[in-house]
Amino acid sequence: MIEQIFTLSTGNAKSVEKVVMDENIHYVHMIFNKDEGMPEHFSNSNVYMTIVRGKLSIGLDDQEIHEYEAGTLLKIPVDRKMNVRNLHEETLELIVVKAPAPIK
Template sequence: MIEQVFKLAEGNGKAIEKILFDENVQYLHMVFPQNEGLPEHFSNSNVYMTVVRGRLSIGLGGQEIREYTSGTLLKIPFNTKMNVRNLHVDTLELIVIKAPAPEK
């Protein structure tokens, strides 16, 4: 078998899964019920964030919180202050890719 296979969690419970972490990329899967999210932080790489389902509420840098629906891909530059939340009833599901992979 040449390929590697990875399985993502299913469901509506909070999950932050580190699916693939290697020297090239970090691939994360995140699920947030209402009023859940990440602690405010600065991006440690270029971040590519895809909204798979639900509605993302995100504040970047000094900007006010903006909302993005499923099917949206955000490209967030390195060292950007991020506030990622689900402020809605529907479950939020994200795929987050960091490239290049951050140094440890």
């Protein structure tokens, strides 16, 4: 078989799955329930964030929190302060792709 196969979780439990972490990209699958999210941090590559379900609440640098619904793709440049949260009742599911893969 030529292709590699990866399986993503499908439930509602909090999850941060590092699915593919190679020299080309980092592909991360995330699930957050209300009031869950990631620690505030700086992007270490270009970040492409797809909201699969739910509503993302995200603060970038010093701007106010913006909210994005399922079906939205965000492109976030490298070296941006990020505050990623789920502030809503519905489970939030994200696919995060970092390209090129961070070398830090």
